[in-house]
Amino acid sequence: MKKKSVLYAEDEFTNRKIMEIQCMKFGVDCTLAENGMDALELCMKNNYDLVILDQYMPGLNGDEVAMELNSRKYELPLIAITSDDSCTAKLKSNGFKAVFVKPLKASDYKEILENYL
Amino acid sequence: MILLDEVMDKLRYELENLPTTKNADITITSEAELLKKPRKGSDSRLKEFILILSGLNPVNISKLEIHFTGNSSVINVNISADGRPLDVANQNKKFMLEKNPDFIVDFSSDNKYFRITVNSPEIDKTEPVDINAIIRNIGISSFDAWNLLEGFLKRNKNNLDILINRKEYSQHEQHRAAHSLKGAGKTLYAPFLANAARKVEKNIKNGVDCKEEIKYLESAWLQLEEWFKENRK
Numbered sequence: 001m002k003k004k005s006v007l008y009a010e011d012e013f014t015n016r017k018i019m020e021i022q023c024m025k026f027g028v029d030c031t032l033a034e035n036g037m038d039a040l041e042l043c044m045k046n047n048y049d050l051v052i053l054d055q056y057m058p059g060l061n062g063d064e065v066a067m068e069l070n071s072r073k074y075e076l077p078l079i080a081i082t083s084d085d086s087c088t089a090k091l092k093s094n095g096f097k098a099v100f101v102k103p104l105k106a107s108d109y110k111e112i113l114e115n116y117l
Numbered sequence: 118m119i120l121l122d123e124v125m126d127k128l129r130y131e132l133e134n135l136p137t138t139k140n141a142d143i144t145i146t147s148e149a150e151l152l153k154k155p156r157k158g159s160d161s162r163l164k165e166f167i168l169i170l171s172g173l174n175p176v177n178i179s180k181l182e183i184h185f186t187g188n189s190s191v192i193n194v195n196i197s198a199d200g201r202p203l204d205v206a207n208q209n210k211k212f213m214l215e216k217n218p219d220f221i222v223d224f225s226s227d228n229k230y231f232r233i234t235v236n237s238p239e240i241d242k243t244e245p246v247d248i249n250a251i252i253r254n255i256g257i258s259s260f261d262a263w264n265l266l267e268g269f270l271k272r273n274k275n276n277l278d279i280l281i282n283r284k285e286y287s288q289h290e291q292h293r294a295a296h297s298l299k300g301a302g303k304t305l306y307a308p309f310l311a312n313a314a315r316k317v318e319k320n321i322k323n324g325v326d327c328k329e330e331i332k333y334l335e336s337a338w339l340q341l342e343e344w345f346k347e348n349r350k
Binding site for chain 1: 127130131134161164254255256257261264265268269272273293296297299300301303304305
């Protein structure tokens with residue numbers, strides 16, 4: 001059976017590395033992007049089962065990537081990760097299926113990689 | 118980990134956007150001592166709880182006062198609105214106390230004032246990072262946790278350098294560097310680094326000089342590096 005795949009865009013190394021470790025643990029293929037523009041390009045070129053976007057990134061923020069993807073009729077679920085818990089409602093209205101607030105715990109990774117895949 | 122000044126900023130933002138408090142004159146203050154050290158606990162839970170209480174008053178509030186006091190073990194949040202009775206007392210008190218066993222809520226006899234007491238001891242100053250918390254809370258192995266910390270120190274040094282040499286960088290680049298250090302510091306349970314980066318981030322955002330805060334951040338970084346070299350498994 002083909003492994004599920006995730007794209008995770010995040011500019012900060014530590015969070016990228018943790019997601020990579022968690023994906024390995026859950027048997028999920030993980031592609032990492034370091035900024036919003038790269039994430040957008042990767043989404044256009046590849047088929048992922050889930051796209052996870054950090055909100056505050058160089059170039060394009062997570063919500064800007066989501067809006068761009070939505071305008072291109074991108075139908076896969078998008079998840080936002082933010083350090084600002086005051087913007088969760090706004091992010092959901094921008095098309096994210098779920099929003100998680102940093103720092104993420106083991107249970108958050110489990111929920112993302114089990115419930116949204 | 119609770120960074121109280123971060124809680125205060127986020128709380129203000131939330132209250133300024135809540136229907137019942139958005140037009141209010143909001144005062145949020147703290148005893149200076151409380152802001153010096155990070156505390157154990159979850160800032161999002163504390164903020165959420167205050168918001169539940171603040172949002173329960175059905176009438177528009179014109180004046181809301183929140184004052185943080187406490188000691189090395191607890192934080193007290195003292196709240197009053199317009200100097201008039203708050204509706205939260207009778208119907209919700211029992212429910213809230215049952216739902217939030219970590220909090221103690223006291224209402225004044227006239228219900229014009231209430232205080233939340235949160236058990237939140239200061240974080241022990243001797244450890245710049247809590248490696249066991251990384252393993253336990255993120256759910257990764259000890260091997261991965263140490264590698265993560267090593268990677269963090271290698272990959273984030275440039276963010277510290279941006280702040281030290283900040284005149285060569287735009288305000289946006291400085292803010293991003295401080296934001297990354299704060300976020301990674303919180304993720305890695307490095308409270309002093311996270312707290313120092315948080316202060317730098319705030320000052321940069323407000324266009325305020327942060328020479329002293331950057332010195333403190335640099336010293337928190339060096340302390341973490343040193344600790345890593347001595348304790349690396």
